[in-house]
Amino acid sequence: MLKKTRNLRMAALGGVCMVGFLFAWENVQALTLGYRIEKLRHEIKDLESANTYLNKEIQASMTPEKLEAEAVKLGMVYPEPGAVVILDAPPAAGKAGRGWLARLFKPDKSS
Secondary structure, rough: OOHHHHHHHHHHHHHHHHHHHHHHHHHHHHHHHHHHHHHHHHHHHHHHHHHHHHHHHHHHHHHHHHHHHHHHHHOOOOHHHHOOOOOOOOOEEEEEEOOHHHOOOOEEEEE
């Protein structure tokens, strides 16, 4: 009977230790995940900050003054007044098709 009681006490002690270790492991895992979550939140905040900065840089780069300065650096010049062709408007009757390509595709009125 003494051996049975001792075995029962050892089993109970083992069970209590197992529950204690399980509780400790669960708390360590929760703490680890909490640190991970905070790290990811910080990373998200940094990425949002960088995104905001880059969007502002894009907007600043798209100003007409900056675009003009970059075009000048690339050697671009303003076109001659007569060299501009507007494609989305119908051609004016007197000015339509003066170039060699326009004459090539000029519809034949005799047919």
